[in-house]
Amino acid sequence: MKARLQNVKTQGRWWRHLSPHRPWIYLVYLVLPFAPWFYGVPAGETLAVTIVATALFLCLFVFAMIRRDWTSLPAALAVQLLGFWLLGVNPGAAVYLIFAVAMMARIRDRQWQRIGLAAWLAALVAGCLATGVPWLYSLAYLVFGAIIAAATAWSARSEEREAVREEMEADAAARAVEAERQRIARDLHDLLGHTLSVVTLKADLANRLFDADPGRAKAELAAIQQIGRDALAEVREAVTGLRVRPLAEVAGEIAGRLRDAGLEVSLDLPADANLSDMAAGAFGMVVREGATNVLRHAGARRVAISLHTDAAGLVLTLADDGRGGARFAGRGLDGLRQRLAEAGMTLHTARGLDGRGSALRAVWPAGTGDTAS
Structure with missing residues (x-):
């Protein structure tokens, strides 16, 4: 968390570093020790001392502004x-x-910050007494120092809040991208899993009929071609999220494919x-996943797809009379x-038609506004 927070603080456009919440803008006041130079550049030892002192100060200041922990205390002193x-x-x-x-005021830890400010005050009093600074100047240092400490602490907190806000926005954007990626992956799994199962069955059938019944084999190949076109359109819709197809349209199309595969x-x-x-x-996802399981695993002869309302809510059921295809569904059913569940729905498996096979039962809770007669 701390590393991510630091990354957020270092990102952004270059002019953010000129914000009042950034400490580097304070360096503009470093012109004051050089103000006497406007009347004449000092020579010899005074010049050297001023330059060395400025370089030493810059090293200590940058160190403290980067660290912002207890090590800033000796640097500030x-x-x-x-x-x-x-x-x-x-x-x-x-x-x-x-x-x-x-x-001192930019130390992150509140306890060390208070210790640092108390140490600064004690050093100020001791220094003014030791060097004989007039009491009026000492009072001015104290008042101005208190104002700067309060402003600096406030700006540091504002900077941290801004960094946290930016991090939260970045996390939210990342979660949205990941959610969209997962949605596309799951939609493609639902769409292509069913489509490829049907295509495989029809391709096998066309291969067996190629010599015995060329006309029927040609019809199966044409059906594969049409299924491919439909699947391509569905994939485009899933990736772009353009629209949701009506349940009747999805169920009717899948029922047709199941009939083509020889099922009632x-x-x-x-x-x-x-x-x-x-x-x-x-519900469309449930129909696709259920039909895919029937084609791959159930070995069924009959399939029943129904939508009705009961005490639990709106219920979609897909049942077969095979050997329990839903029990062999694996990760596809877990993902479904x-x-x-993310939409507030529940999915159950049960016995299928005539006590054989299996059934998927998806429940849309009552009170959501969706109805069926």
């Missing part, structure tokens, strides 16, 4: 000591005292069923159960 040492020869060095309190199919869907897109899409 060193900057404060540097300010008192230079104060006798350069009044502008008083800015180092203010930089020191800003370094009973389809009982109310003509006046009032289904939302979510319910229609969920998870997807329905």
Whole structure:
């Protein structure tokens, strides 16, 4: 979490670093120790001391702004000591005292921050007494330092809140992308699993009929061609999420494919069923997965697909008289159960037709607004 938070803080456009919430903007006040140079550049030892002190301060300041932990405390005290040492020869060095309190105020840990501010106050009093700073100047350092400490602590908290907000937005975007990827993968599994099962059966049939009944074999190949076109359109719709096909359309198409595979199919869907897109899409997934299991595993002769309302809610049932295809469904059925659960639905398996085979029973809870007669 901490590493991700740090990554968020370092991202963004370059001008974000000029925000008042960024510590580097404070360096503009570093011009104060050089203000006397406008009247004349010092020579010899004073010049060298000023340059070395500035370089040392920059190292300590950058270190403290990056670390922002207890190690900032000795760094800030060193900057404060540097300010008192230079104060006798350069009044502008008083800015180092203010930089020191800003370094203390940006410590993340509240307890260490309070310790640091108390240490800065004690060092300020001791330094002013030791160097003989007039009481009026000392009071000015104290007041200005308190203002800077409060402003710096507030800006640090604002920076952290902004970083957390950006991280949450990035996480939300990543979750949305992952959810869409999972949706596409599951839709493709549902669509292609069923389609390829039908194509395989028809291709096997066409191969067996190629010599005995060329006309029938040709018809099966034409059906495979049409199934491929339909599957391509469905894949495009699944990837783009353009629309949800009505349940009657999906169930009718799958019932036709089951009949083409030699099964007797009973389809009982109310003509006046009032289904939302979510319910229609969920029930369509159940029909596809159930039909795929029947074709792959059940060895059934009859299939019944029905939609009705009972005390539990709106119920879609797909049952067969085979050898229990749903029991051999594997991950496809587990994934379908998870997807329905995300929509507030439940999926159950039961005995199939005439006590043989298996049945899928998907329940859309009552009170959702979807109805069927």
